[in-house]
Amino acid sequence: MVRTAFSTESGEAVATEGVASRRHILDCAARLVRRQGYAATSLRDIAAASGMKAGSLYYHFASKEEIVTEMLNIGVQTVFGEVRRSVEALGDPPAASRVETAVRAHMRAIFEIDDYNGASIRIFGQVPPRVRDAALGERDAYEEYWHKLLEQDAAEGRLRPEVDRTLLRLFLFGAMNWALEWYDPAGKYSVTDVARALSDIVLRGSAGAGAVASKPPRRRVPKPVERR
Amino acid sequence: MVRTAFSTESGEAVATEGVASRRHILDCAARLVRRQGYAATSLRDIAAASGMKAGSLYYHFASKEEIVTEMLNIGVQTVFGEVRRSVEALGDPPAASRVETAVRAHMRAIFEIDDYNGASIRIFGQVPPRVRDAALGERDAYEEYWHKLLEQDAAEGRLRPEVDRTLLRLFLFGAMNWALEWYDPAGKYSVTDVARALSDIVLRGSAGAGAVASKPPRRRVPKPVERR
DNA sequence: TCGACCACCAAACTAACGTTAGACTGCTTC
DNA sequence: GAAGCAGTCTAACGTTAGTTTGGTGGTCGA
16 A cells, blocks of 8 residues: 555656655645745645655655745756856857846746746745745845846946946846746747847837937936845 | 724724724735735734734625735726826826826835735735636736727837837836835835836837847737737 | 614634654665 | 665644634614
């Protein structure tokens, strides 16, 4: 009646040795958490998806928080790595727009690589404070990378100097990450389509010839201080 | 030992008559849910904030789902009303950019009017399916309004015709709604600052003179069909 | 004065949660 | 073949969630 270790009746590949099942659990957790959120995903859900029972998870992890913390870190690191790799491949001076490249890499990481990135973005605002704090370091490093990227573009004249780079970055993150709420991989848009459209709108603008001339924004804020 | 009806030791104003406490409960729920999310806000939390005990909530509502459903609807209706009012005040033809006006109204509704809008946006993705379905009608109507607004702008030449209006709308929603994750009312930016910066970037673009010429996006998708 | 009713409370219920303890199986090693 | 370890199981723990039940004080029309 007891199942043999490392063989599930679902036929899923669990062929690798011991330590790999830790990753297997994380994979299943990421897939569930990305869809259902943090609180709505129970350890029993994760265990069932991994082909085991809830108690067995504690052989691999000390707590639910540890699972989620590790998930969060993997997620951010993957996006970060993907974006940095893509941007560095552009060379210096870059052969194409840094922003466009970074946007495409970020969105590819979210939608095409694995579930960790989407999960980590989606639940970052709903996890307990301790978990969030543990992931803040990686998060900040990634944001800092974007910050430098935009500053570099601005210094080279690729961005209008009067554009607030902090807000630009936050808007880009918003537009990209919010896609988790609506993007359907089976739909009419490819990830590349979406990324290109976003870069196009944000870089070249969407206003047409008949647009009402709006006065350029007053720069009320000398030194933008960002919180969090 | 039993407290007098309509008087709490916290000194909070519960002076209004009976039916109003239903709204009072919703107010408290919205404030908590906006900060903590759906699952992390318990009925005991809501009850305590309302100056009563958990069981008493059931005199006013049939379930937690009913509370949240009503909250969601109020939230969407408030933003919708605010945006429509602001845009209609522009006249026809509009005296200023419809997009800029709508963006500012949406963000004012989220951050300055009450907690319902922020709460509803924030938890829409984490709420049980039944609740989400109940709120989908209002939601779709609001999105449809934006859709028409952008189509109108496009028809009048205020938007570049090659810009995908569906994606533009989704990007705008993303940038605006994501501000819930980072915007600090006590910080250096006013809501108007943020709204104006977003309109400026999205309408006029952020690219500078030294930008690498990026080829305009191919329109691979003849008829963009949106899901959800 | 009195009963009806409104708005609430205290206390409990069931279900589910994260977590723990101990037993068990199969594999490896001496 | 006994010992030991790795990995999982069963079963239960205490807590907390949403929810239900029966009651209670205050208000008010008759």
